[in-house]
Amino acid sequence: MRRPVCVVGAILLCLCLWSVATADAFQPDLWLWKNGGRNLIGSDIHNTTGWGQTTGWQLPPGGKVTYKLWLENDGGRKDALLWTGTGSDANFTITYFDQSGAGNNVTSEVAGAGLLTRPLPPGISKVVHFVIEASPGAPAGAEQTFRIGLASNHEPAIQDVLRVRVKVKESAGALQVAGLTGVPTAAGAQIAFALSTPAQVSARVLNQAGRPVATLGAPRLCGAGPNTLVWSARADTGLPAPNGAYLVEVIARTPEGAEARAVAPLTLLR
Numbered sequence: 001m002r003r004p005v006c007v008v009g010a011i012l013l014c015l016c017l018w019s020v021a022t023a024d025a026f027q028p029d030l031w032l033w034k035n036g037g038r039n040l041i042g043s044d045i046h047n048t049t050g051w052g053q054t055t056g057w058q059l060p061p062g063g064k065v066t067y068k069l070w071l072e073n074d075g076g077r078k079d080a081l082l083w084t085g086t087g088s089d090a091n092f093t094i095t096y097f098d099q100s101g102a103g104n105n106v107t108s109e110v111a112g113a114g115l116l117t118r119p120l121p122p123g124i125s126k127v128v129h130f131v132i133e134a135s136p137g138a139p140a141g142a143e144q145t146f147r148i149g150l151a152s153n154h155e156p157a158i159q160d161v162l163r164v165r166v167k168v169k170e171s172a173g174a175l176q177v178a179g180l181t182g183v184p185t186a187a188g189a190q191i192a193f194a195l196s197t198p199a200q201v202s203a204r205v206l207n208q209a210g211r212p213v214a215t216l217g218a219p220r221l222c223g224a225g226p227n228t229l230v231w232s233a234r235a236d237t238g239l240p241a242p243n244g245a246y247l248v249e250v251i252a253r254t255p256e257g258a259e260a261r262a263v264a265p266l267t268l269l270r
Contacts, residue, residue: 026152028081029074030160032067042162044074050147050163057132058169061140063256064133067164068100071117071150072125074160080119080153085130086146087111091138092166094146100127116153133257134168143167175199175258179226182248182266188233189266191216191248194226196260199252203229205266206247213241222252233268243268 031042034057042053057065073079087107088094096110097103109115117126132146144166151159176196183190191203203216214235231248235241248266253259 026155027075028150029072030150032069048161054163056165059134062136070125073120082114082151084114084149085110091142096130138168175260177262180262180264184269189231191229
C-alpha cells in the first residue's frame with residue numbers, strides 16, 4: 001500500500017525540481033518596434049533563427065529607417081546580456097545607439113565583440129535603438145539582412161535573434177519642388193509651387209539677407225502637383241511686415257528621408 005505514496009512523492013519532487021530549474025533559467029529576449037509604426041515583433045519569442053521575429057523595410061537611395069530595440073531579461077535570475085549586430089556594407093549603413101533616443105554611438109562595440117548591458121533583474125529591459133540608411137548610390141534591388149543577437153552572460157549558448165531585411169526600392173522619381181512663385185495680393189501674398197511626389201512641406205519668408213521673417217504655419221502634407229500657401233504679410237513677431245523685397249523658401253520631405261528645397265523672390269505690395 002505504500003507504492004502509490006512513493007509515486008506521488010516522486011511526482012511532487014519532479015515538479016519541485018522543474019519549478020526551481022525554471023526559476024533559475026537564463027533567457028534573453030529581443031523585441032523591436034519601427035519608429036512611426038505600430039507592431040512590436042519578437043516579444044516572448046526565443047530562437048536563433050529569426051523565425052517569427054523577422055521584419056523588413058524598403059528604402060530609396062539615401063533613405064533611412066529607425067528601430068527601437070528592447071534588450072530584456074526574460075529569465076528567472078539577474079543576468080547581464082551581450083548585444084551583437086551585423087555591421088554596415090557598401091549599400092547600407094547601420095548605426096547602433098545605447099539609448100531609446102539620442103544616446104551614444106556604440107556601433108563599433110555591437111558590430112564587434114558585442115556590448116554587455118548592466119545586470120538586469122528578471123523581466124527588466126534596456127531600450128536602445130538603431131538606424132539603417134541606404135547609401136545615396138545604392139542600386140535598386142540591393143538588399144541586406146541584419147542579424148541582431150542577444151546572449152546570456154551566464155550561459156552564452158542561450159541566445160535570441162531578430163532579423164531585419166532592408167532593400168533598395170525602385171525610385172518613383174526624385175522629389176522636386178518646381179515652379180515656386182510669390183504673388184502679392186491685397187492681404188499679403190500667395191505662394192504657388194508644384195511637387196513631383198507627395199511630401200511634408202514647410203515654408204517661410206526670409207528677408208534679402210536670408211534671415212527668417214515669417215513661418216507659414218506648421219509643416220503640412222501636400223500632394224503631387226500644384227499647391228498654394230498664403231502669407232498674411234505678418235512677421236512671426238505679430239507685427240505687419242513692411243512692403244518690399246523678400247524671399248520665400250519651401251522645403252519638402254518624404255517619410256523615407258528625401259528632401260528638396262526651392263527659393264524664389266517675393267515682393268510685398270499692399
